[in-house]
Amino acid sequence: MRRLLFVSATLSALASPCLASGQEPHPAETTEVAEVVVTATRLPALQLETPGARVVDRREIERRGAVLATDLFAAIPGLTVTRAGPFGGLAQVRIRGAAPGKTLVLIDGAPVNDPAEVNGAYDLGGLDLAGVARVETLSGPQSSLWGSDAIGGVIALTTAEVDGIGLEAEAGSFGTRRGRLEAGRQGATGGLSVYASRVETDGISAADERDGNVEADGMVSVTAGLKARRALGPVQLDGSLRYSELDADIDGFPAPRFVLADTADRIASRTWSGAAGLSFAAAGLQHRLSVSGLDLERDTVSAFPSRFVADRTIWRWQAEGGLGERLAVVGGVEHDAATGSISTGAEETLTTTSAFVTGRWAVLTGLNLTAALRHDATDDFGEETTGRISAAWSLPAGLVLSGAWGTGFKAPSISQALCDYCFSSQPFPRLRPETAEGGELALGWRSGDGRLEGRITAYRLEVEDQISYVFDPVTFNSVYVNLSRTESEGVELEGRAVLPAGFDLTLAYATTDAVNAVTGARLARVPEQTGSVRLGWSGARGGVNLIVRGESEAVDPAGPRDGFVVGDLTGRLRLTEEVELTARVINLTDEAWQQVRGYGEPGRSAYLGVRLAF
Numbered sequence: 001m002r003r004l005l006f007v008s009a010t011l012s013a014l015a016s017p018c019l020a021s022g023q024e025p026h027p028a029e030t031t032e033v034a035e036v037v038v039t040a041t042r043l044p045a046l047q048l049e050t051p052g053a054r055v056v057d058r059r060e061i062e063r064r065g066a067v068l069a070t071d072l073f074a075a076i077p078g079l080t081v082t083r084a085g086p087f088g089g090l091a092q093v094r095i096r097g098a099a100p101g102k103t104l105v106l107i108d109g110a111p112v113n114d115p116a117e118v119n120g121a122y123d124l125g126g127l128d129l130a131g132v133a134r135v136e137t138l139s140g141p142q143s144s145l146w147g148s149d150a151i152g153g154v155i156a157l158t159t160a161e162v163d164g165i166g167l168e169a170e171a172g173s174f175g176t177r178r179g180r181l182e183a184g185r186q187g188a189t190g191g192l193s194v195y196a197s198r199v200e201t202d203g204i205s206a207a208d209e210r211d212g213n214v215e216a217d218g219m220v221s222v223t224a225g226l227k228a229r230r231a232l233g234p235v236q237l238d239g240s241l242r243y244s245e246l247d248a249d250i251d252g253f254p255a256p257r258f259v260l261a262d263t264a265d266r267i268a269s270r271t272w273s274g275a276a277g278l279s280f281a282a283a284g285l286q287h288r289l290s291v292s293g294l295d296l297e298r299d300t301v302s303a304f305p306s307r308f309v310a311d312r313t314i315w316r317w318q319a320e321g322g323l324g325e326r327l328a329v330v331g332g333v334e335h336d337a338a339t340g341s342i343s344t345g346a347e348e349t350l351t352t353t354s355a356f357v358t359g360r361w362a363v364l365t366g367l368n369l370t371a372a373l374r375h376d377a378t379d380d381f382g383e384e385t386t387g388r389i390s391a392a393w394s395l396p397a398g399l400v401l402s403g404a405w406g407t408g409f410k411a412p413s414i415s416q417a418l419c420d421y422c423f424s425s426q427p428f429p430r431l432r433p434e435t436a437e438g439g440e441l442a443l444g445w446r447s448g449d450g451r452l453e454g455r456i457t458a459y460r461l462e463v464e465d466q467i468s469y470v471f472d473p474v475t476f477n478s479v480y481v482n483l484s485r486t487e488s489e490g491v492e493l494e495g496r497a498v499l500p501a502g503f504d505l506t507l508a509y510a511t512t513d514a515v516n517a518v519t520g521a522r523l524a525r526v527p528e529q530t531g532s533v534r535l536g537w538s539g540a541r542g543g544v545n546l547i548v549r550g551e552s553e554a555v556d557p558a559g560p561r562d563g564f565v566v567g568d569l570t571g572r573l574r575l576t577e578e579v580e581l582t583a584r585v586i587n588l589t590d591e592a593w594q595q596v597r598g599y600g601e602p603g604r605s606a607y608l609g610v611r612l613a614f
Contacts, residue, residue, distance in 0.1 A: 035450075040106065040136045040156035041370075042145055042330050042358050043320075048444045049368065049392035051404040051457065052078075052139035052153065054494075058160060061129055063536060063545055065570030065584045067178065067199070069127040069135065069157070074549045075532040077492035077510035078139050078459075082525045083125065083595045085206030086602055087174075088219035088248025088267070091125035095139050096461050097488030097514030097526045098152025102410060102436075104142070106156040108227070108240040110275040110292035113149050115350070116308035116340035118420065118469075120149060120413035126246035126269070128223040130180050130197030133160035139492075140459065141408035141438045143386040144372035147336070147354055151408035151436040151463060159227050159240055161186055162193040165614045170582065172607030174216070175202035189231040196224040207251040207260045208600035210592060215262040217249035239276035245269070252302050260558075260598040265302040271295070285321040292316075310340040310414075331357035340414035343421065348414045351379045366394035376409060380417065381433050384409040400444040408436030408463075416467055416480045424477040432482050436463045454495030461488045462517075486523060488514035502543075506534040525596065527551040527563065542573040542580070556597035564593035572611075582609040 092100035101119025162184030184193030277290035318332035388406030
């Protein structure tokens with residue numbers, strides 16, 4: 001917590017009066033496709049020239065009526081959300097079939113994965129989009145950019161710089177109430193933005209109501225944060241701080257049947273995360289010194305209660321430079337220290353010291369090569385060097401051919417290292433880090449007027465020394481071991497068209513063949529096919545969006561999970577420049593469906609709201 005107090009003090013120093021203020025103008029109601037830049041690649045690059053990269057900006061977030069981060073991911077090809085209960089239940093993302101612990105989540109560049117979670121994964125269940133300006137996803141091994149936890153890919157959220165005041169309120173089905181506040185001032189030499197959000201709902205039964213469960217499981221989620229920057233001559237200071245709190249009722253597995261059913265179980269978590277940085281120019285390079293921190297407490301109240309506490313600090317120095325317009329290079333070093341306590345109260349600290357470099361070379365007009373190399377030295381699990389190389393070639397007629405190949409690395413989590421929930425008459429095995437290798441090839445196209453674009457991507461990902469939790473029914477021993485090798489391959493299709501009369505169409509489809517390479521069995525909770533269609537209309541006074549998404553059946557540890565197709569309708573009507581009404585109808589056809597077998601999802605529900613901007 002001390003490091004987060006340090007970040008808070010830094011931000012308070014930045015929050016001096018800015019030189020300009022004013023109202024943020026309403027975005028124009030236009031559907032024209034613009035060039036999109038990806039920033040989570042360390043060296044910013046165009047999305048169409050970056051294999052596996054997708055970006056959702058704030059305007060698109062509002063058009064889709066997204067409240068939680070998970071509301072966005074179902075429309076991104078290759079991403080699968082698994083949510084154990086719709087309101088506050090554990091929600092995790094699999095990218096291209098990789099297990100949840102292999103996706104790194106960043107908020108304003110600060111890693112927020114839970115060091116005390118079994119796989120080191122991040123729980124997206126209560127991640128409110130309050131204050132979020134854009135969401136980027138990078139599929140495929142990104143360890144050469146971001147280190148451990150990025151075998152499957154990266155999800156990077158960036159909070160907004162607000163100039164003015166924004167208010168939002170919404171109410172609807174299941175006794176749901178939601179409110180947001182944003183305020184800020186921005187100027188040439190500084191800026192300060194603050195935001196807060198609260199979501200409260202009576203909910204539905206987390207355990208599927210079709211199995212006779214009737215107890216409603218409610219949720220309260222609170223999010224607050226701030227973002228600041230200040231120029232002091234040639235030095236730029238910046239920082240962000242975010243607090244999230246989640247209290248949710250969850251169902252459990254009561255004796256004697258130990259089958260998912262109504263219980264009084266609940267979960268409570270409190271998370272602080274933040275980052276502060278200092279940027280300056282010296283010796284012909286742009287330098288940045290930064291520190292990020294994470295403090296987390298997670299309690300489960302049940303017949304088998306548990307408490308987890310985690311703390312993570314990352315110090316980083318980074319420098320960027322180049323030779324003219326043809327070569328750009330960024331490199332640096334960082335030190336990552338994560339401490340966590342497991343269900344028994346035992347505590348462990350895992351540290352990693354790393355050096356990294358990424359460069360992009362414009363070989364010819366229209367041909368770019370990018371290469372990244374990183375060396376991670378852990379205190380407990382040895383050293384590993386990972387790399388990634390990619391290329392993008394702009395061809396005639398708006399075509400872009402791109403490809404990438406990279407390696408990944410993931411050290412065991414604290415829970416795995418301490419063998420949480422393990423029982424064995426023999427010494428626990430010494431785990432090896434997981435490693436990965438993956439590649440992709442993509443062909444994209446963009447029309448000359450920017451009104452049509454699309455991309456098809458073929459990929460393959462292999463993970464070696466996969467860490468698995470193994471139970472022996474004969475000896476009743478249960479431990480983590482390096483047991484299996486997994487393979488996944490597939491195709492991702494995506495496209496967008498700006499149509500006449502204010503309409504636009506977005507399509508996404510993916511196939512994922514993810515298997516245990518040792519047994520040939522399909523990996524759990526990875527559907528073979530996923531897809532979505534969004535048809536939108538925008539006018540001078542508002543717009544409407546219809547989103548239909550679906551998944552094929554999937555293997556689940558509790559048995560097969562059926563496929564589903566659901567549709568959501570969102571709309572907005574601008575009454576004045578300052579006032580806009582919003583409406584959402586979720587699950588239009590009242591489909592009975594599940595993301596995780598045994599956990600129900602809401603039937604048809606409706607929500608009305610208002611947005612104010614000054």
